[in-house]
Amino acid sequence: MPLETRSGLRYLRAMHSITLPRPDDWHLHLRDGAMLKAVLPESARHFARAIIMPNLVPPVVTLDDAVAYRDRILAALPGGMAFEPLMTLYLTEGTDRADVERAAASGLVKAVKLYPAGATTNSHSGVRDLTKVMPVLEVMARIGLPLCTHGEVTDSHVDIFDREAVFIDTVLDPLRRRLPELRVVMEHITTEEGVAYAAGGGANLAATITTHHLIINRNHILAGGIKPHYYCLPVAKREKHRLALRKAATSGLPRYFLGTDSAPHVDALKEHACGCAGCFTATNTMSLLAHVFEEEGALDRLEGFVSHHGPAFYGLPVNQGTITLEKRPEPCAWPEKIHAEPGPVTVFQPGFPVHWHVVT
Numbered sequence: 360m361p362l363e364t365r366s367g368l369r370y371l372r373a374m375h376s377i378t379l380p381r382p383d384d385w386h387l388h389l390r391d392g393a394m395l396k397a398v399l400p401e402s403a404r405h406f407a408r409a410i411i412m413p414n415l416v417p418p419v420v421t422l423d424d425a426v427a428y429r430d431r432i433l434a435a436l437p438g439g440m441a442f443e444p445l446m447t448l449y450l451t452e453g454t455d456r457a458d459v460e461r462a463a464a465s466g467l468v469k470a471v472k473l474y475p476a477g478a479t480t481n482s483h484s485g486v487r488d489l490t491k492v493m494p495v496l497e498v499m500a501r502i503g504l505p506l507c508t509h510g511e512v513t514d515s516h517v518d519i520f521d522r523e524a525v526f527i528d529t530v531l532d533p534l535r536r537r538l539p540e541l542r543v544v545m546e547h548i549t550t551e552e553g554v555a556y557a558a559g560g561g562a563n564l565a566a567t568i569t570t571h572h573l574i575i576n577r578n579h580i581l582a583g584g585i586k587p588h589y590y591c592l593p594v595a596k597r598e599k600h601r602l603a604l605r606k607a608a609t610s611g612l613p614r615y616f617l618g619t620d621s622a623p624h625v626d627a628l629k630e631h632a633c634g635c636a637g638c639f640t641a642t643n644t645m646s647l648l649a650h651v652f653e654e655e656g657a658l659d660r661l662e663g664f665v666s667h668h669g670p671a672f673y674g675l676p677v678n679q680g681t682i683t684l685e686k687r688p689e690p691c692a693w694p695e696k697i698h699a700e701p702g703p704v705t706v707f708q709p710g711f712p713v714h715w716h717v718v719t
């Protein structure tokens with residue numbers, strides 16, 4: 360029997376079942392070719408839409424690139440599955456303003472991604488000098504096209520654990536003072552500084568939070584032996600930051616929403632002397648989030664985080680369909696690996712049993 364009704368959805372007695380509008384992932388890496396084919400169903404099974412990262416080789420820079428990539432994604436989607444890729448352009452110092460304006464007008468491109476050059480996987484074509492892209496950012500501010508930021512400075516003198524906080528102080532805040540109308544998504548925030556900055560940023564600022572940053576801190580990566588499958592960028596920080604992220608995600612505040620940053624790399628490149636950054640969470644994110652939100656006594660706020668806050672920021676409707684999760688005595692048994700043709704991809708393992716099963 361329903362105990363109470365919120366937003367027209369039912370939360371059953373003792374919260375053993377939860378039904379939400381179909382969620383979206385506001386930050387996802389799908390790659391291309393055989394890897395795309397292998398990982399796309401993992402997202403499409405649970406998510407109606409996702410913001411698709413453009414850091415391919417070569418990157419998705421122009422509207423034409425985005426149209427072609429979107430077609431490849433849709434062609435890779437198994438029959439009977441529905442999924443809408445929300446495309447992004449990779450900002451370079453050569454990006455053409457008119458093309459960005461056309462891309463936004465097409466309705467197909469929903470954001471432009473800023474990678475500081477060298478910050479992460481395939482970011483070498485990113486931005487070295489922000490003044491070079493100001494004309495593009497001015498156009499985006501005028502037309503309301505959001506900028507998604509990989510918020511880390513790349514200066515080798517800045518400690519890797521401080522790179523997000525320094526980015527906020529030296530890049531993001533000055534940029535937003537100069538262009539207050541620019542709509543910005545702070546992608547995958549990992550620090551209490553990120554949480555606080557997003558909280559005070561007004562209607563033009565939002566932040567995505569990944570699943571894995573709600574679960575691991577830097578000890579999980581480094582203590583008791585190095586765990587390459589927990590390594591991602593921005594790297595997980597100390598425990599107080601993980602707790603700040605949990606508080607933000609479960610706060611019910613609309614400026615925080617889910618962006619998994621699920622990022623497949625084959626095991627051979629993760630378990631390597633110079634391992635790639637990325638956690639692959641597409642398969643089990645919804646179960647993990649239900650677990651985390653329940654731990655925080657905030658299961659009723661999961662719906663806002665995964666289904667409402669993102670569409671509200673991007674000016675899109677909430678999805679029509681629903682997803683249902685049930686808490687069962689037996690733990691979830693998701694696959695350890697996704698078998699892609701280029702090699703196996705390890706699914707993120709939280710290190711504890713999870714009982715929230717996605718049932719429809």
Ligand code: DOR
Nearest residue numbers: 479480591592622636637
């Ligand atoms: O961990 C990450 N992996 N962080 C990023 O910013 C990029 C991503 C990837 O593309 O592998």
Ligand code: ZN
Nearest residue numbers: 386388412620
């Ligand atoms: Zn990413």
